[in-house]
Amino acid sequence: MNKISDSILEEIQNCCDIAEIVSGYIPLKKAGRNFKANCPFHHEKTASFVVSPDKQIFHCFGCGAGGDVFSFIMKQERMDFPEAVRFLGEKVGVVVKKEENPSYPQAGSFTGSLYIVNELAEKYFQQNLLKPGDSLAELAMNYLENRGLNKTALECFNLGLAVDKWDGLLNFLQKNGISQELMLKSGLVVKNANGKVFDCFRNRIMFPICNSQGKRIGFGGRIWNTVSGVNSANQPKYINSPETEVYKKSKNLYGFNQSKKFIIDKDYCIVVEGYLDVIVPFEAGIKNIVASCGTAFTSDHARILKRYTHNLVIVFDSDPAGQEATLRSLDLLIEEGLNVKIAKLESGYDPDSYVRKYGGIKFQNLVDNASSLFDYKLNLLCLKLNKLVPEEKAKIAASMLETINKIKDAILRSSYIKKLSESLMVKEELLFSELKKIKSFPTGGVDISKVSIPKIYKMSKVAEKMLMSLMFEDGGFIKDLKQIVDYDEFSDPIAKKIVRHLYEQDLSECNPIELFKQIGDTQINSFICNLLVSDMGIDNKKKSFEDCVRKIKKDKIQLQLDALHQQINRLKQSESQELMSLLKQYNELKKEQNAYETVAKKES
Ligand SMILES: [Zn+2]
The missing domain is CATH 3.90.980.10 (DNA primase, catalytic core, N-terminal domain)
Structure with missing residues (x-):
């Protein structure tokens, strides 16, 4: 796919005022140089959604959403980037040529x-x-x-x-x-x-x-x-x-066009099989519903729905044959990061006939009481296999671990391991080591139990934010900082990425819109927007700059000191050569750290 040219993007951006575009969707109230509103992307009572006409960006302090006018349209209209560009282009009369995105249908094509x-x-x-x-x-x-x-x-x-x-x-x-x-x-x-x-x-x-x-x-x-x-x-x-x-069957869901807005409202989607399984419940008031007509639910379907909700309730016909196969296919939804629940109909019914017989309310109850994919699968396996027989217990564990292995969130994964351990009466450690054998996702090899986040990290994050805010306001600070602080010395991974980018591009001024384009990562965008619309309360820029640099240096030393301290504790009985050298390092570092403090005291 050809890229949309930068000049076109710029032209569209120049013609679109973000405040004007946003106010087409939600009422904006003037607040100083910015506008405020209740966030369109999360429920809230007090306005935490800020639009900055100066910087042509938006940011929500509630949910963290933020970005430029294209990001806003992508989120609001649930479009991908080329769609949003085209959409805004049409509004301001800038033609985005057909060959610039061949997959997009053109009239006459x-x-x-x-x-x-x-x-x-x-x-x-x-x-x-x-x-x-x-x-x-x-x-x-x-x-x-x-x-x-x-x-x-x-x-x-x-x-x-x-x-x-x-x-x-x-x-x-x-x-x-x-x-x-x-x-x-x-x-x-x-x-x-x-x-x-x-x-x-x-x-x-x-x-x-x-x-x-x-x-x-x-x-x-x-x-x-x-x-x-x-x-x-x-x-x-x-x-x-x-x-x-x-x-394309694997890419389209029946009823989606009608149910889209209800899926957003309810923040979950009911997935059924046939046309009438959508229409009959829809008529009965259950409108957040789609069907995967004539094909299994695919990861493409999952990706479409993910733009609207992360929560799915799959309604199974009662047909027990092939249930396990279907369950296995649902693992792919977990891989997509979706939260999947299963509702089961009584024998001989599909959603269409069920709603006609019992009505919408009873169907809704069934959906409300859906069990998680994990529980459902575990139940099913325990019905089929006897968990008191060691070989069968191992089979259950293996099958469940396959599903758990697909979960990307470490905390969720360990909570499921705990559940499985309780249900099968197997030690958690044993399940973890089994899981390691089938592990396919990248973990970076970090043993979580050994990582503790020191308190000072949080404090230096404020200093880091202030420094970045200063660099955004005054490009001169980028050069100054580059000479004394390495980007690696920033503790926040997002801050680290942005600072590295600023250093490497050798920028003498920082244009946030440019940054969005260059880095183009939602987390980073949101981080930058947050910075730009926050008032960090900096009066004396030069002094703030120096204070923050010192803070970062001191904290960095503290981290080294902590690490040394641990090593020293381990060696303290041995009186070895190694211990002596570590103690020497420790004292030197401590001196260096004190020096930063002395400077700070002299200045204040
Ligand atoms: Zn929000």
């Missing part, structure tokens, strides 16, 4: 045309269903009503009807000027070995499938009418559009 064909087809299918006085349409409507679908649901999901004809859609598309080549590419029309061209969907209830932007990309068709002469026994219950350039 081939993919753009596929959307149009699907849109036309949807219109055609809908007309068939809503045709007044038509007996087939009436029959289909009755059928849908009997399945518990009302008119609102039909409209919301744009349901339609493919009639029992070979050329219904074919003629409609032809009349609308669609070429045969394009029809074939859309998969809605097919050609047999004899060269005969005909409709792919016949005599089916049609479910249009949209992408997350609401563009039509394909259809699912369900068989319904068994009295119209079609031998339903030979027909699959559902058929779907084939994969096309715009429709």
Whole structure:
């Protein structure tokens, strides 16, 4: 993919005032040189969201969100970077050329045309269903009503009807000027070995499938009418559009377009299997729901949902066959950092039939009481295997450790190990050492038990922040600092990265917008924004600078002293040559540290 050129970015940035863009979404209140608002990205009662028109950035002190105008649009509109650039470009009339991001559909392009064909087809299918006085349409409507679908649901999901004809859609598309080549590419029309061209969907209830932007990309068709002469026994219950350039099964979730905003509101998403499993609960008020129609839930699906929530509740049909296989596939969701729960329906039901029989509230209860993937899997294994038999216990442990191994968060991982240890009555240490054998994620080889964070680290972080704030305000300080403090002497890893960047680029002034572009890391962006909009209360810049440098130097020595102290304690009985040399080092360092203190006292 080609990069969008810097000049285009600059042009767009110059035309977009961040305060103006943000105020299009939330009301801003003037507060000194900045604007304040309640953060759109987390719930809060007092405003901690700050927009700086001078610096053209935003930052939330509550949730840490921050960045420039592109970051804001990415977060607010849930777009990726090229989408946000295009979006803002359109607003200010800056054209971002097609070749600068070939994956993005352009009007008039081939993919753009596929959307149009699907849109036309949807219109055609809908007309068939809503045709007044038509007996087939009436029959289909009755059928849908009997399945518990009302008119609102039909409209919301744009349901339609493919009639029992070979050329219904074919003629409609032809009349609308669609070429045969394009029809074939859309998969809605097919050609047999004899060269005969005909409709792919016949005599089916049609479910249009949209992408997350609401563009039509394909259809699912369900068989319904068994009295119209079609031998339903030979027909699959559902058929779907084939994969096309715009429709990829592994990348699209049914119902997502409709449920997106409810997923954000509730901060979790219910995942089901079929079209009606989405529509029927949706109609009953459970609207944060999507389906992975016709395919297993993939890591692509996970990545799409992750932009909206990290919490999933997967509703399993009660079919026990293959449950374990499905569970194994869910490990990939854990790898994506998602928090996965499982709700199980009673035997013989799917979400559609369950809601029709028991109603939405009972379904919601089931979802509310979903168990974590860990508990669910452990239960399932314990039902199948006897944990009192050593060999079977080992099998359970191995299978559970496979799942635990996928969890990236160290604290979460150890809490699950604890749980597993209690359930299987196996020592935690033993499970940890088993886990080490299958370990595939990078840990950096640090033994957490040996790392303690000294108190002084926290104190020097304030000094580090002040120094950075000074460098942002006055580029002259970058040069001064570079001569006396190495970037490695900064304790905060993010600060270290930024300072290193400033040093290496040999900058004489620091433009935060430039920094965003150059470093482009959300953590760093948020760190910088926080600095820029905080008032560090610096009066005397030169004195603050010197104080902070001394503080950092002193703290660095203290760290060395602590390490030496530990070594000395270990050796204190031996009176060896080594001990003597360590003591000498210790005393010299202590002297050096005192020197910093003396200077500070003289000055104040
Ligand atoms: Zn916030």
